[in-house]
Amino acid sequence: MAAQRGEGDTTATPAEAADKERARAIPEAAVARLAVYLRVLSGMSESGVTAVSSEELSQAAGVNAAKLRKDLSYIGSYGTRGVGYDVEVLVSHIERILGLTRNHSVAVVGIGNLGHALANYGGFPGRGFPVTALFDVDADLVGIPVGGIPVNHIDEITAVCLEREVSIGVIATPPPAAQSVCDRLVSAGVQCILNFAPVVLQVPDNVEVRKVDLAVEMQILSFHVARRADEAAGVSVGNNGLGVDGMVIRP
Amino acid sequence: MAAQRGEGDTTATPAEAADKERARAIPEAAVARLAVYLRVLSGMSESGVTAVSSEELSQAAGVNAAKLRKDLSYIGSYGTRGVGYDVEVLVSHIERILGLTRNHSVAVVGIGNLGHALANYGGFPGRGFPVTALFDVDADLVGIPVGGIPVNHIDEITAVCLEREVSIGVIATPPPAAQSVCDRLVSAGVQCILNFAPVVLQVPDNVEVRKVDLAVEMQILSFHVARRADEAAGVSVGNNGLGVDGMVIRP
DNA sequence: TCGACTTTGTGCGTGCGTTCACAAGCGGTA
DNA sequence: TACCGCTTGTGAACGCACGCACAAAGTCGA
Numbered sequence: 001m002a003a004q005r006g007e008g009d010t011t012a013t014p015a016e017a018a019d020k021e022r023a024r025a026i027p028e029a030a031v032a033r034l035a036v037y038l039r040v041l042s043g044m045s046e047s048g049v050t051a052v053s054s055e056e057l058s059q060a061a062g063v064n065a066a067k068l069r070k071d072l073s074y075i076g077s078y079g080t081r082g083v084g085y086d087v088e089v090l091v092s093h094i095e096r097i098l099g100l101t102r103n104h105s106v107a108v109v110g111i112g113n114l115g116h117a118l119a120n121y122g123g124f125p126g127r128g129f130p131v132t133a134l135f136d137v138d139a140d141l142v143g144i145p146v147g148g149i150p151v152n153h154i155d156e157i158t159a160v161c162l163e164r165e166v167s168i169g170v171i172a173t174p175p176p177a178a179q180s181v182c183d184r185l186v187s188a189g190v191q192c193i194l195n196f197a198p199v200v201l202q203v204p205d206n207v208e209v210r211k212v213d214l215a216v217e218m219q220i221l222s223f224h225v226a227r228r229a230d231e232a233a234g235v236s237v238g239n240n241g242l243g244v245d246g247m248v249i250r251p
Numbered sequence: 252m253a254a255q256r257g258e259g260d261t262t263a264t265p266a267e268a269a270d271k272e273r274a275r276a277i278p279e280a281a282v283a284r285l286a287v288y289l290r291v292l293s294g295m296s297e298s299g300v301t302a303v304s305s306e307e308l309s310q311a312a313g314v315n316a317a318k319l320r321k322d323l324s325y326i327g328s329y330g331t332r333g334v335g336y337d338v339e340v341l342v343s344h345i346e347r348i349l350g351l352t353r354n355h356s357v358a359v360v361g362i363g364n365l366g367h368a369l370a371n372y373g374g375f376p377g378r379g380f381p382v383t384a385l386f387d388v389d390a391d392l393v394g395i396p397v398g399g400i401p402v403n404h405i406d407e408i409t410a411v412c413l414e415r416e417v418s419i420g421v422i423a424t425p426p427p428a429a430q431s432v433c434d435r436l437v438s439a440g441v442q443c444i445l446n447f448a449p450v451v452l453q454v455p456d457n458v459e460v461r462k463v464d465l466a467v468e469m470q471i472l473s474f475h476v477a478r479r480a481d482e483a484a485g486v487s488v489g490n491n492g493l494g495v496d497g498m499v500i501r502p
Numbered sequence: 503t504c505g506a507c508t509t510t511g512t513g514c515g516t517g518c519g520t521t522c523a524c525a526a527g528c529g530g531t532a
Numbered sequence: 533t534a535c536c537g538c539t540t541g542t543g544a545a546c547g548c549a550c551g552c553a554c555a556a557a558g559t560c561g562a
Binding site: 032039100112194200215216219228 | 282286289290291311312313348353355364365367368369371372379418419442443445451459461463464465467469471472473476477480
Binding site: 027028029030064066067070080081082083 | 518519520521522523526527528529530
């Protein structure tokens with residue numbers, strides 16, 4: 001911890017090394033937004049847009065312009081002052097930082113409703129994530145192709161994942177099976193797991209887990225709607241119908 | 252902004268008002284975790300567990316014990332020192348804070364692969380979110396029941412949502428349709444939207460949007476795997492193969 | 503009844519992330 | 533070539549959230 005930002009590295013290609021060096025310092029939240037910027041930029045690129053200003057891009061991505069510039073500054077200085085950013089240049093740099101240059105192959109475990117949906121996505125939007133393996137416990141499903149890929153039995157996870165060099169595992173199983181599936185994926189060398197099962201997974205330090213829990217998302221929304229309803233009902237900070245100092249905000 | 256925490260409210264039921272008062276102060280991040288605690292607690296309750304300490308609960312939820320206690324303190328003091336928390340009590344309080352006492356009915360728009368999966372969830376795990384309406388543009392789908400609910404045409408969103416008092420809208424359409432669908436939901440009075448389409452939605456201030464973007468999640472994972480690979484390759488802070496001070500951490 | 507132990511609730515310091523504001527830099531123009 | 537206006541990149545201040553560490557408070561046993 002608290003490693004001093006020593007600028008004494010002299011090995012490797014200058015630009016490359018600088019990127020890797022920087023990758024550590026990018027805040028988690030900024031990484032998520034970079035992915036959004038990439039999506040917007042890709043759309044612009046397809047529409048023939050070649051240049052964009054931070055103001056335009058930030059609006060399209062739904063964030064603050066200053067925040068966008070700071071986020072982009074984490075990956076380097078690729079803009080032109082007085083002009084803006086070259087769309088293609090930004091796309092390629094963000095892709096490199098996000099590690100999208102290497103092709104990640106994805107395995108989906110649990111071919112239920114959600115698993116089907118994921119398998120049929122077939123190469124997630126924004127490309128670069130080909131689904132190359134599917135697994136399920138149900139013997140009736142084994143061998144049947146879903147989205148063009150045949151389903152393997154769950155016991156084959158380790159072998160198949162090693163063989164096809166799967167780098168990202170997606171868990172879409174019922175909750176009780178999730179941990180066991182996770183363990184198998186880990187033992188197959190998978191270091192990234194996207195978990196749709198409402199379970200807290202136990203993994204070694206070298207494995208990254210992201211979870212998507214639809215019920216949690218719903219409950220967060222529910223919280224906000226409840227808060228809104230309460231505010232509307234006038235149960236706010238000593239609010240008796242008037243503003244704090246008798247002033248009406250946004251009449 | 253900067254409203255002083257005035258303790259001069261004398262209206263409404265004491266406990267209720269205190270809750271609403273507090274709801275404003277709960278950090279966004281804490282709300283998300285409360286939902287996780289609720290899930291874990293529900294599981295414990297079903298297993299017959301009646302009491303739990305912050306240490307146990309925090310481990311089950313995968314967070315720091317101190318953080319858990321702080322999160323729970325946002326909703327009130329319902330623990331017993333020297334003992335712990337009563338599971339049922341916590342469950343009911345978290346449910347109230349998250350607004351789960353009122354039944355939210357959910358509409359899913361876009362009955363493709365993902366929409367099917369969502370519709371078949373039928374009342375999301377952890378109950379309280381009954382799916383009561385489905386919509387799609389495809390005339391062939393209209394009338395066909397999915398997960399027990401017949402599909403309506405997308406033009407009927409406003410009427411049906413108003414009639415069934417839908418409070419949460421889920422957008423699972425292709426990207427180009429998302430904004431238009433969103434607008435219709437909003438005009439039907441829906442104030443909470445869960446958006447699976449990779450698009451930045453424009454909504455009025457009084458509407459809450461949460462987005463789930465699978466490609467973004469993948470890309471975040473990709474970033475981490477890339478960072479790990481770089482570290483392993485030795486492109487770290489002046490690392491020449493040895494630890495910072497020549498010591499091997501975790502041999 | 504009293505003491506010792508256990509666990510909660512929270513005040514406070516620290517670190518991270520966001521925002522502001524402005525200097526630096528570049529293209530266009532005369 | 534020199535000036536002007538526009539946009540980037542970033543230093544610095546702010547605010548929030550996290551985690552520590554401890555006092556408060558309750559239970560259990562003697």
